[in-house]
Amino acid sequence: MILVDQKEFYIRNLRYFIRSAKEDDAKYLSNVRLQIDGETENMDRDKGEAYIDESGFKQIIKDDTESVNKLFLVAEVNERIVGFSRCEGNKLKRTSHKVEFGVCVLKGYWGYGIGQNLLKESIHWADLNEIKKINLNVLETNDKAIRLYKKYGFEVEGILKKDKVLSDGNYYNTVLMGRFKKD
Known part of the structure; x- marks a missing residue:
C-alpha cells in the first residue's frame, strides 16, 4: 500500500500541505468535521449528526492506513x-476495483484549491494502486464541485431524485458521478 507523501501548495498567499492522515490527527478531525457539517448543506449531515469522536477517527485512520484500497x-x-478527503474501498472481490471519494474543506479556506488538490492526490493514489474506478455523490446545486469533477474525468452516471431535504424544506437531487481509469 502506498501512502501519500506530504506535498506543499502555495495559492493566493496561502501555504498549505496535503498528506496522509496520522493517528495524531484524530483529535482535530472530530472538531473539523463537526464545524464543516455546520457550514454548508453540501454535506450529507447536519452539524452533530453521525458524530465521530477522537477514538472513532483513530480507528478509521488505522484501518485506512492498513488497507490497500483506502x-x-x-x-x-x-x-x-x-x-x-477519503477514498474508501471494500474487501469484496467483485467491487474491489473501486473506491468511494468524499471531501470537505472549512468554508474559510474555500477558493484556495484545497479540495481540488485533495482530489488530484486521490486520483494519483488510485492510479498507482490499480484502483480502476472512483465514485462520488454530489448535491445537484453544488455546481462548482460538479465542474471540478468533470474537469478531472468524472461523468454523471445517475441522479437520485428528491434524495435530500434541505433547511428550506425543498427536496434536492444527488448526482452520482464516476471516473473510470482507462488502461
Missing part, C-alpha cells in the same frame, strides 16, 4: 487541519 488525506494550514 486513503485518508488531510490538508493543513499552519499545523491546523482545514480539510480532508
Whole structure:
C-alpha cells in the first residue's frame, strides 16, 4: 500500500500541505468535521449528526492506513487541519476495483484549491494502486464541485431524485458521478 507523501501548495498567499492522515490527527478531525457539517448543506449531515469522536477517527485512520484500497488525506494550514478527503474501498472481490471519494474543506479556506488538490492526490493514489474506478455523490446545486469533477474525468452516471431535504424544506437531487481509469 502506498501512502501519500506530504506535498506543499502555495495559492493566493496561502501555504498549505496535503498528506496522509496520522493517528495524531484524530483529535482535530472530530472538531473539523463537526464545524464543516455546520457550514454548508453540501454535506450529507447536519452539524452533530453521525458524530465521530477522537477514538472513532483513530480507528478509521488505522484501518485506512492498513488497507490497500483506502486513503485518508488531510490538508493543513499552519499545523491546523482545514480539510480532508477519503477514498474508501471494500474487501469484496467483485467491487474491489473501486473506491468511494468524499471531501470537505472549512468554508474559510474555500477558493484556495484545497479540495481540488485533495482530489488530484486521490486520483494519483488510485492510479498507482490499480484502483480502476472512483465514485462520488454530489448535491445537484453544488455546481462548482460538479465542474471540478468533470474537469478531472468524472461523468454523471445517475441522479437520485428528491434524495435530500434541505433547511428550506425543498427536496434536492444527488448526482452520482464516476471516473473510470482507462488502461
